[in-house]
Amino acid sequence: MSNALRVMEKNGETCEIKEDNMIQLTNVSKIYQNGARALVDVTLKIGKGEFVFLVGPSGAGKSTLIKLFYRDESPTRGQVTINSKNLVRMKEREVPYLRRNIGVIFQDFKLMTNKTVQENVAFALEVIGVSSKEVRNRTSKALELVGLTNKENAYPHELSGGEQQRVCVARAIINNPALLIADEPTGNLDPETAWGIMELLYDINKRGTTIVMATHAKAIVNKMQKRVIAIEDGRIARDDEKGGYGYDT
Amino acid sequence: MTLNSTRYIVRETVHSMRRNPWLSIASVLTVTVSLVILGFSVFFLANASNMAKSFESQLEIAAFVQNGTTQSDIEGLQTQIKGMPGVASVTVVTKDQALLDFGKTMGGSQSNILADLGGTNPFPDKLTVKATDPQNVVALADAMKGLPGVDKVRYGQGFVDKLLKFTQWLRWIGLGVVVAFGIAAIVLISINVKMNVFSRRREIQIMKLVGASNSFIRWPFLIEGMALGLVGGALAAGIVGMGYNWITMYVQSTLTFLPVVQNAILFQQVSVGILFAGMAMGALGSGFSLQKFLKS
Numbered sequence: 219m220s221n222a223l224r225v226m227e228k229n230g231e232t233c234e235i236k237e238d239n240m241i242q243l244t245n246v247s248k249i250y251q252n253g254a255r256a257l258v259d260v261t262l263k264i265g266k267g268e269f270v271f272l273v274g275p276s277g278a279g280k281s282t283l284i285k286l287f288y289r290d291e292s293p294t295r296g297q298v299t300i301n302s303k304n305l306v307r308m309k310e311r312e313v314p315y316l317r318r319n320i321g322v323i324f325q326d327f328k329l330m331t332n333k334t335v336q337e338n339v340a341f342a343l344e345v346i347g348v349s350s351k352e353v354r355n356r357t358s359k360a361l362e363l364v365g366l367t368n369k370e371n372a373y374p375h376e377l378s379g380g381e382q383q384r385v386c387v388a389r390a391i392i393n394n395p396a397l398l399i400a401d402e403p404t405g406n407l408d409p410e411t412a413w414g415i416m417e418l419l420y421d422i423n424k425r426g427t428t429i430v431m432a433t434h435a436k437a438i439v440n441k442m443q444k445r446v447i448a449i450e451d452g453r454i455a456r457d458d459e460k461g462g463y464g465y466d467t
Numbered sequence: 468m469t470l471n472s473t474r475y476i477v478r479e480t481v482h483s484m485r486r487n488p489w490l491s492i493a494s495v496l497t498v499t500v501s502l503v504i505l506g507f508s509v510f511f512l513a514n515a516s517n518m519a520k521s522f523e524s525q526l527e528i529a530a531f532v533q534n535g536t537t538q539s540d541i542e543g544l545q546t547q548i549k550g551m552p553g554v555a556s557v558t559v560v561t562k563d564q565a566l567l568d569f570g571k572t573m574g575g576s577q578s579n580i581l582a583d584l585g586g587t588n589p590f591p592d593k594l595t596v597k598a599t600d601p602q603n604v605v606a607l608a609d610a611m612k613g614l615p616g617v618d619k620v621r622y623g624q625g626f627v628d629k630l631l632k633f634t635q636w637l638r639w640i641g642l643g644v645v646v647a648f649g650i651a652a653i654v655l656i657s658i659n660v661k662m663n664v665f666s667r668r669r670e671i672q673i674m675k676l677v678g679a680s681n682s683f684i685r686w687p688f689l690i691e692g693m694a695l696g697l698v699g700g701a702l703a704a705g706i707v708g709m710g711y712n713w714i715t716m717y718v719q720s721t722l723t724f725l726p727v728v729q730n731a732i733l734f735q736q737v738s739v740g741i742l743f744a745g746m747a748m749g750a751l752g753s754g755f756s757l758q759k760f761l762k763s
Binding site: 288290311314315316317318322324328329330331332341342344345346347348349350389 | 471472474475486669670672673674675676677678679680681683
């Protein structure tokens with residue numbers, strides 16, 4: 219079934235959606251209200267279970283591209299399909315269900331300041347209506363995984379940047395999402411912790427989760443030998459199956 | 468809404484009130500103050516309206532019958548006036564009855580009165596007419612003047628006009644006070660709730676990014692708003708109830724001529740109304756303020 223092709227009629231033209239694609243972008247452009255062209259005619263496929271690095275200079279369009287995946291932004295033109303769901307046609311009330319299947323590690327963590335570490339991580343489960351016992355079990359397992367068991371009851375402002383980053387990681391993976399999006403997940407970490415996070419992501423990927431990671435960490439990209447997509451001026455400049463970082467830092 | 472979600476919502480509501488105790492207290496006090504003012508203005512309206520009514524109900528037209536009119540002619544006049552549009556009641560006060568009433572006000576016995584007046588009864592027969600609407604008094608009096616057998620018509624000319632204007636004003640002012648403070652209350656509460664929601668807009672945005680549905684985000688806010696509104700309403704009901712009781716007692720012991728409304732049913736209605744108004748204000752306030760932030 220995984221290679222089955224689905225043919226969809228759309229705007230008079232026919233397009234094929236391969237069911238083993240996690241992410242498919244077709245001629246996507248994004249122009250912000252102030253006229254800034256963040257993405258220009260991007261066409262991209264990322265298969266289920268892939269591990270992809272997004273690299274490129276700051277302001278090249280990486281963040282905009284990532285935001286399209288969990289529908290924080292909608293494209294000005296073109297189609298975005300995630301896990302066989304068309305995000306452009308998706309109704310507003312369906313968006314929460316899409317997001318529950320996507321874990322996001324935000325560049326700025328996006329932790330709720332008036333909730334403890336435990337509550338922040340648990341929130342992703344409470345949203346789905348998981349029983350409180352299961353919430354406790356899975357939350358403590360996730361916190362153990364990122365090494366924050368002893369900070370359960372701390373509030374975000376009591377943590378270092380790296381610790382906050384790891385809370386965000388725990389929240390992103392707790393749902394066993396089909397797609398994990400990471401926007402600079404190692405940006406605030408010392409090399410040792412950064413590699414810890416990378417090992418975690420590697421393991422999660424091994425269990426079948428698709429991972430898209432935007433990063434500036436040259437050493438990590440070069441060492442991991444995964445697919446590398448470079449974005450420059452809103453266009454795909456390079457797409458290598460087993461690539462390196464390719465920029466001088 | 469599953470049981471697990473319900474548990475989350477209740478816990479979240481309590482947490483949120485504990486984390487922002489000052490904002491919660493401010494919301495409760497806002498509701499209380501506005502509802503106290505609103506409650507008192509309702510009582511003010513009730514009293515103003517009651518006072519106007521009691522003044523107006525004392526208005527009546529006296530039609531004096533010409534001397535020498537027979538009993539049957541008087542009864543004919545009575546039915547004729549009764550048939551006029553806008554007439555509520557017509558009662559005949561015979562000259563004997565008038566003399567008797569006069570004697571009573573003088574405090575003596577009627578036999579002496581008649582003798583004191585020189586053996587003749589000076590009072591004419593009289594028809595007392597009440598109008599269904601006090602506004603009709605002047606027109607009715609004019610119409611009655613032209614009837615055969617009617618000598619003079621008295622209705623407190625000049626005074627009636629002034630009184631009617633006064634009572635009308637009293638009602639308008641009462642209504643104006645209620646409306647003005649009702650609007651003020653809603654504005655105060657919506658500002659308060661907006662501040663509350665605004666202080667949590669980042670939290671709301673994060674909740675949405677993690678996959679919370681709008682209703683999941685909305686419920687804790689709604690229930691918190693309702694709970695705070697209910698507490699504020701209960702305080703207001705107590706203050707208004709006790710305050711009005713005290714004012715009533717004070718007025719009745721010092722300004723005895725003023726009619727004061729003391730109606731247990733009205734009392735109950737106002738108290739229950741204040742409770743529900745508080746709850747509704749809290750819920751509507753948070754609901755409306757949230758709507759803006761939930762749309763992205």
